[in-house]
Amino acid sequence: MxxxxxxxxxxxxxxxxxxxxxxxxxxxxxxxTFGGAFKATKGLAKExxxxxxxxxxxxxxxxxxxxxxxxxxxxxxxxxxxxxxxSTALNQILNHAGTHYWRTNIPxxxxxxxxxxxxxxxxxxxxxxxxxxxxxxPGLIVMTPAxxxxxxxxxxxxxxxxxxxxYCEHKYLYxxxxxxxLPDKGLPTGRARIARQGRDLTIVTYSAMVQESxxxxxxxxRENFEIEVVDLRTVKPLDTDTVLASVARxxxxxxxxxxxxxxxxxxxxxxxxxxxGFHLLxxxxxxxxxxxxxxxxxxNLWSAHRPGAKMIAAKARALLKE
Amino acid sequence: MLxxxxxxxxxSAKKAAPHERFLEAFRWMLLSRTLEEKLVSLYRxxxxxxxxxxxxxxxxxxxxxxxxxxxxxxxxxxIRDQAGRSAFGEPIVDVARxxxxxxxxxxxxxxxxIHRGKPSEGQLAMISHLGAxxxxxxxxxxxxxxxGEKNFVGLSCIGxxxxxxxxxxxxxxxxxxxxxxxxxxxxxxxxxxxTPNDREFACADLVDRAKGYGFEGYSIDGTDLSTCLDVIxxxxxxxxxxxxxxxxxxxxxxxxxxxxxDDASYVTxxxxxxxxxxxxxKLAEKKIVDLExxxxxxxxxxxxxxAKQVDEAIATAQKEAAPDAEKEDWCxxxxxxxxxxxx
Numbered sequence: 252m253x254x255x256x257x258x259x260x261x262x263x264x265x266x267x268x269x270x271x272x273x274x275x276x277x278x279x280x281x282x283x284t285f286g287g288a289f290k291a292t293k294g295l296a297k298e299x300x301x302x303x304x305x306x307x308x309x310x311x312x313x314x315x316x317x318x319x320x321x322x323x324x325x326x327x328x329x330x331x332x333x334x335x336x337x338s339t340a341l342n343q344i345l346n347h348a349g350t351h352y353w354r355t356n357i358p359x360x361x362x363x364x365x366x367x368x369x370x371x372x373x374x375x376x377x378x379x380x381x382x383x384x385x386x387x388x389p390g391l392i393v394m395t396p397a398x399x400x401x402x403x404x405x406x407x408x409x410x411x412x413x414x415x416x417x418y419c420e421h422k423y424l425y426x427x428x429x430x431x432x433l434p435d436k437g438l439p440t441g442r443a444r445i446a447r448q449g450r451d452l453t454i455v456t457y458s459a460m461v462q463e464s465x466x467x468x469x470x471x472x473r474e475n476f477e478i479e480v481v482d483l484r485t486v487k488p489l490d491t492d493t494v495l496a497s498v499a500r501x502x503x504x505x506x507x508x509x510x511x512x513x514x515x516x517x518x519x520x521x522x523x524x525x526x527x528g529f530h531l532l533x534x535x536x537x538x539x540x541x542x543x544x545x546x547x548x549x550x551n552l553w554s555a556h557r558p559g560a561k562m563i564a565a566k567a568r569a570l571l572k573e
Numbered sequence: 574m575l576x577x578x579x580x581x582x583x584x585s586a587k588k589a590a591p592h593e594r595f596l597e598a599f600r601w602m603l604l605s606r607t608l609e610e611k612l613v614s615l616y617r618x619x620x621x622x623x624x625x626x627x628x629x630x631x632x633x634x635x636x637x638x639x640x641x642x643x644x645x646x647x648x649x650x651x652i653r654d655q656a657g658r659s660a661f662g663e664p665i666v667d668v669a670r671x672x673x674x675x676x677x678x679x680x681x682x683x684x685x686x687i688h689r690g691k692p693s694e695g696q697l698a699m700i701s702h703l704g705a706x707x708x709x710x711x712x713x714x715x716x717x718x719x720x721g722e723k724n725f726v727g728l729s730c731i732g733x734x735x736x737x738x739x740x741x742x743x744x745x746x747x748x749x750x751x752x753x754x755x756x757x758x759x760x761x762x763x764x765x766x767x768t769p770n771d772r773e774f775a776c777a778d779l780v781d782r783a784k785g786y787g788f789e790g791y792s793i794d795g796t797d798l799s800t801c802l803d804v805i806x807x808x809x810x811x812x813x814x815x816x817x818x819x820x821x822x823x824x825x826x827x828x829x830x831x832x833x834x835d836d837a838s839y840v841t842x843x844x845x846x847x848x849x850x851x852x853x854x855k856l857a858e859k860k861i862v863d864l865e866x867x868x869x870x871x872x873x874x875x876x877x878x879x880a881k882q883v884d885e886a887i888a889t890a891q892k893e894a895a896p897d898a899e900k901e902d903w904c905x906x907x908x909x910x911x912x913x914x915x916x
Binding site: 273313327343346390440441489 | 679680688690691693697705709711712715717720740744746750751904905906910913914
């Protein structure tokens with residue numbers, strides 16, 4: 252048997268609905284026989300007709316409703332149809348969910364699923380990665396699972412956490428990534444994972460760029476370079492200790508993220524390593540992000556806009572020569 | 574002495590004879606006016622940091638919002654709802670604590686002035702972004718329905734300014750889709766900060782929107798306490814009984830600036846001569862005198878009682894410690910092991 256990243260997300264939600272009556276799924280097209288734009292909730296409304304609920308196209312009110320329900324003991328999972336559309340719910344996510352515990356001492360345990368990242372032909376408004384926006388604001392946990400196993404266990408963990416969680420699932424991984432079975436338990440939330448061990452260079456990355464980086468590590472292994480790949484798993488909290496320990500082993504740091512280049516998760520990693528581990532570095536750290544333009548529609552443009560294995564490999568080779 | 578209402582026990586408003594209910598509401602309005610006048614004088618004296626936002630002229634509508642809610646109900650007040658907050662059960666010492674930054678207030682110095690509440694007791698803590706509280710109220714009501722609770726209602730306040738936000742529109746629409754027992758009380762005080770109605774909306778009457786959303790709607794004169802009590806009580810009852818969500822639109826004039834930093838010089842003399850520009854507290858008091866519901870000595874004793882309560886609340890809050898940045902728990906999430914870069 253093999254299970255995809257998308258099926259793992261669906262299975263996690265099925266388990267959550269079965270195990271916990273406080274859980275309900277709220278979003279556009281998630282209910283009925285349709286089961287979501289990507290089918291991440293397919294079949295769940297049949298089993299739980301009162302807890303898998305379609306909503307109007309009202310991202311602000313969807314998240315506001317989830318916040319209110321969470322205040323009164325529920326554990327809502329909001330599905331944004333695309334991560335890009337969460338921009339119209341920013342106020343409720345950042346200013347309401349993100350501030351509520353600090354202001355009132357009452358946390359709001361909502362999980363917001365963001366189908367994130369680019370796929371060919373999706374264009375500027377169905378391709379974005381929003382993790383850096385949410386990580387910037389206080390009061391939110393930001394998850395970026397890169398494997399089928401993490402997609403499953405981290406979603407279950409997200410719902411168990413008493414604070415708001417933005418769960419960034421990558422659309423590019425939905426069907427590509429497969430596992431033989433789902434684990435009962437994963438690494439603790441907030442702990443990064445050494446996806447591949449190496450001693451010549453550390454690539455710190457997350458989400459779909461983990462798979463690209465592993466491909467690069469494989470390619471460079473044929474050139475006798477041992478690349479270590481650190482999968483952050485959550486960009487907030489950011490596991491600085493695991494990153495520093497890896498840089499201590501390799502002396503070289505390359506950070507890869509799919510979101511826009513100004514600021515963001517990759518910049519944060521480099522800021523922390525240079526600040527706390529400057530002495531560990533044998534060369535200036537390098538970062539790779541998407542280009543500073545909206546995400547293009549045409550595959551020729553899209554594949555150049557997004558960091559890919561080719562670009563990562565080129566930067567890694569250059570950094571290894573430093 | 575009129576004590577801060579104990580929700581669940583204050584069935585007096587529900588069952589009281591009209592005169593008694595009117596007098597109880599009047600006393601909350603009086604307490605609110607007295608408290609807010611004191612806050613204004615503290616602000617003028619430089620003793621309050623940040624802003625002061627008062628509900629002068631809107632107390633009749635506001636008190637009716639708080640008065641008919643019961644234990645287990647949800648109240649989402651906004652910035653001009655001191656009367657309703659008190660009638661719902663907020664102790665005025667918590668108002669003083671929040672304005673004066675006491676560590677013992679519900680917001681502990683982390684948020685101030687009208688941004689306060691106790692969500693665990695059903696009073697939501699508004700954020701500044703208008704319209705945002707409607708869908709949050711809907712969510713609290715859905716949670717109650719999920720839990721199998723019965724006989725509850727939520728009331729969310731808004732102004733005609735907030736009614737023009739996208740968030741309000743989404744929240745109102747979703748409330749009707751979910752058929753939750755919600756009452757929205759919209760107070761048209763004729764100015765969004767300095768912007769008059771003709772630059773806020775172009776429909777003939779805001780209450781016409783009720784039909785478009787699937788709400789039942791009512792227009793009222795917000796200066797008339799009896800009308801406010803009758804119509805809002807009825808709306809609360811109808812929502813509680815399972816009727817569609819209810820919209821009440823009240824017409825008043827804001828008898829202050831947007832905040833106390835604002836002299837409201839943009840309010841025209843013509844506007845001040847409109848019937849809705851009358852002071853609801855003065856009208857209520859005149860009615861009490863005209864109908865001999867209470868004599869002058871009683872009215873005077875109520876004024877003194879309100880002043881005494883306010884003085885005590887302010888004195889209490891002034892004695893309490895301010896937050897200490899060195900000792901503050903700088904942690905925005907409750908899951909401590911997931912704090913990024915712990916101090």
